[in-house]
Amino acid sequence: MTLINENYLKLKAGYLFPEIGRRVKAFTDANPEAKVIRLGIGDVTRPLAPAVIKAFHDGVDDLARGESFHGYGPEQGYDWLSKIIIEKSYKPLGVELMPSEVFISDGSKCDSANILDILALDNKVAICDPVYPVYNDTNVMIGRSGEADDKGYYEGLVYMPCTEANNFAPALPKEEVDIIYLCYPNNPTGMVATRTELKAWVDYANAQGSLIFFDAAYEAFISEPGIPHSIYEIEGAKTCAIEFRSFSKTAGFTGVRCGLTVIPEQLMALTKSGEKVALNKLWNRRQSTKFNGVSYPVQRAAAAVYSEEGWPQVQETISFYMENARLILAGLKAAGITCYGGVNAPYIWLKTPEGMKSWDFFDKLLNECHVVGTPGSGFGPSGEGYFRLSAFGSHENVQEAIQRIQQKWGK
């Protein structure tokens, strides 16, 4: 008799975004005339940069001719893409990497989930609360937790609350943990970590022999100087951290699918008998066996993000979104709503008015303002009473959404 992986049954609710999708669909089915403005899922809305489109077409054209056809590519991605990422995105930060340390993938969500394959189940995992749900759910699914309690905390996982009280910067865990997920700029709070804060994490990890998963998917949105874009800007990070990056938000690739994972050659973890094993080799084996590389034209498109024409175009779109973030922040503050983030990230983390529960505010915002956001509690128990708005709409939509919110809640 075939048996299922029963860990899946521990998962409390559907994954957050499909649930939002269902509620929005129910509303729009019932109110087909309503103009719903979506600032919920962190999905981009602006077209790809012209230079990226051109390279994407060129890549497709290569597949139209025998002499330039590309079949299976390296499972780790093409060297020319890894090299340009290192050159344009890491070298300027003072970070030296080798192409063998960069693994191109079809997205950061997949990588941050699949990376668990190469690690033992008995590692103790710490995640922030609130957090990108994938970190939590994938650990539950793979069997690293018990059941969830009433609050939504799964037995066996260590949650690090990020609240107003600690300015959304989690404290080092008191118990020993083996794997720590950090995401900066943070999803969902939009907050960043200073160099000093990250140094404390790197020192902790190196001292404990723990591993940091550093999700830098939003690094391109950092506007303030001095904020680290990569964990490898911190001394000692190469012996304790894996970094995930994505073209999704940086260059509007949410529907195109390209990301990358950096695993330095010197990064080790242990067998139970204490033997050191390079995680780069294990991930390489995982990807060689379970993955078949990223679409060739997509990799061509990704490389063009860093081209002379592409980079300023990509920056312009980022500035466009960050102007939205500014509008949202200013508008909400003017309405007397307390909010965070939005300066170095495309997310604004607001305290719900009148201490409403997050999903109540979601329903109210949807039903009365026709605006979709993301309930903070969907990111973890400490997100209760908070709400995430994303800055990926058009200026007009963002302004209209803010006006509707101000009319409803403004003093």
Add this chain to the structure above:
Amino acid sequence: MTLINENYLKLKAGYLFPEIGRRVKAFTDANPEAKVIRLGIGDVTRPLAPAVIKAFHDGVDDLARGESFHGYGPEQGYDWLSKIIIEKSYKPLGVELMPSEVFISDGSKCDSANILDILALDNKVAICDPVYPVYNDTNVMIGRSGEADDKGYYEGLVYMPCTEANNFAPALPKEEVDIIYLCYPNNPTGMVATRTELKAWVDYANAQGSLIFFDAAYEAFISEPGIPHSIYEIEGAKTCAIEFRSFSKTAGFTGVRCGLTVIPEQLMALTKSGEKVALNKLWNRRQSTKFNGVSYPVQRAAAAVYSEEGWPQVQETISFYMENARLILAGLKAAGITCYGGVNAPYIWLKTPEGMKSWDFFDKLLNECHVVGTPGSGFGPSGEGYFRLSAFGSHENVQEAIQRIQQKWGK
């Protein structure tokens, strides 16, 4: 201290194809003037069909304009693609499916590896020998086996020998197994299963409550009438089988990346306490949480495979490759080499001349004929003494390779 998944250390050698790549590179580095003909890795060589290229470009152009931009798509793939696959590829076989039963992915290799996520570790797994290495290695990596013995059989996995003695059709296992991998047309042997043979498997699986993973990646190459293209042509298969399909070989998508997995709604597996759970729901949850959908332009390109212009173009390329298969078969037979497959599959499975070991024949073929093939033993112990040639080259290269082999081994 972070601990690794030690199951990875059980893996004997590097994944087969990277090992081939290393040996070929060593040869070409030492012999830069040699004209090496590659009939090893099953990688296509012909350009994409013009209709596919056009749709691919159209998809890219959609991303260049705000009004037609596509961000995150459904993790399960776009409905319009699932629907056209059902309509054009399953309905003609008499197989009815719903779009919710078709999951679009970035390739069959990923799916056939990742599907293990949703099943308990204590399932007993049966695989053919020889076999596509991914089935074996992913079960080892996830922890479903002990160590390998001297022959290369991993403790705990059930191997079903496919040899000349049984005409490469494995017998039903004597011990009870929970998961059975079948691949027809077969990689590596190029052999197919008749309707009667598949019916025996389906009946066995339904009687035992076991699950069949049916890999139909090569179904488009079936040339003889009456051979099933889908496991669902067999009555009862929807309650015991998951089918994997791919655009890789069908339409030359090895570098483009698109495949699909079919999980019928009525397909169930059990919890330990005997409760039935729909595998479709579990896979849906897996994909929603750990995957982010296939690149939108790629899905547009895949849909065009089934268009009025696209389908005949795609068929023409398949005929081209099958003409290669015919040439290889005829040429090898003329040289007195015993071979199988090549009629309903792009693979020819040959017995090495003079009873050579597979890797010895590989080295001899590379060094003396400058032809690359795949050693049968790389697909499992029962592949020792066999060798796989694939039909994906140009006619000229295939003819030249066969001539070189005939000069070397012809009587």
